[in-house]
Amino acid sequence: MSPRSDAVARKASLAITPPESGGPDEGEVVRALVTGEPWAAAAVWNKHAPKVFRIAARVLGPGADAEDITQEVFVRVFSKISGLRDPDALGSFVFSVTVRILKWELRRRRVRRILQLSDTADLPEHPVEPADSEAREALGRLYAILDTLSADDRTAFVLRHMEGMSLQEIAEAVGVSLATVKRRLGRATKRVSSLVESDTTLAAYGMREEARDEP
Template sequence: MADLDDAGLARAAAEGQPGAAGAVWDRYGAQVHGLLRRVLGPGGDVEDHVQETFLHFFREVKKLRDPAALRPFLLGIAVRVARSALRRRRFRRWFSITDSGVLPDGPAEGVDEGAREAVARLYALLDTLDDRARLLFVLRHVEGLELAETAQASGMSLATAKRHLAKVTARVRAMAERDPLLAAYIAPAEERGDGAEERGDGVEERSDG
């Protein structure tokens, strides 16, 4: 199973072949866990949400029209699970910021006090976004999904995802650049290869405070 490409693995999972479930877990379990942890914050319920994601996946994989799209299909289910969890509780995000502007897993060992303060300020900044914008930001800029994968995982058309991503990226960047501490840790979009292909509008602001 480990030698199968995503299309072959998706077909094997849909057919219930022995070993397919374990192979999907081995290939994407860590990414699903990381996505949910970064969006929801650390805690015992993250493991529950990971299990919920995979349970839904194995129930729904027969509906997958393009077997090669296994990853965005699975991450799309994780997004649905995360949205459901976000409706039930407010949460803290755990990012650590590197000097390249990447937002990886965190908080990392050895992060200096300036970075920790920048993280706290970034939490406050991201709290101004609605759930959809926050999830898009995590999928694109934390998980590093391609635009097409981000759109599919979010259940949006590519054009809609581009518009929403453009607005949330510009908003986060503009607010960060007005804060000297954040600006020192978040690299300009040009250095990260973002922005030009994502220009547009349409992300809504959070209305629940």
């Protein structure tokens, strides 16, 4: 990866202007990136970073540093770009890298929570700032429920219910079979539905119906 690409990934702002229409196609951008053209890294960042940032924020939840995750995704993309067999598949490649890094982050967090358990198996008390509104509280409750899912199940649930992706799109992004995605999503939906069912705050915001949505 060129120093220029690394600098763009680590320092570029997420206040990105939309890419201009009529520019080079993805194949041309990838070839330019591999040969070290100075404009290519910025072009990749401008086109794909907003979506990566949005997905990271939705998967990890409020308070997560989605900007750091986004930068890490592009550091990985730029370092691996020379191995991309199909230059026209850049968008799929960026998304697959995003999913892998998010799943790693979710697993790291789960290990962290396990290691922080007290002798009574209760999570330690931490000061929590009061919610700004009922909606903020509901969102926090929803993500507390998502925290109980495995990384694989949570990723499938968020991509389906928050990103609106099809089962086939999820399978391709995650690199598993359609049947595996259905199992993960079914398991996650059943658990989330059960927990939302017993939470009056979430039910008041209509999340009960969303959690019940069948894959």
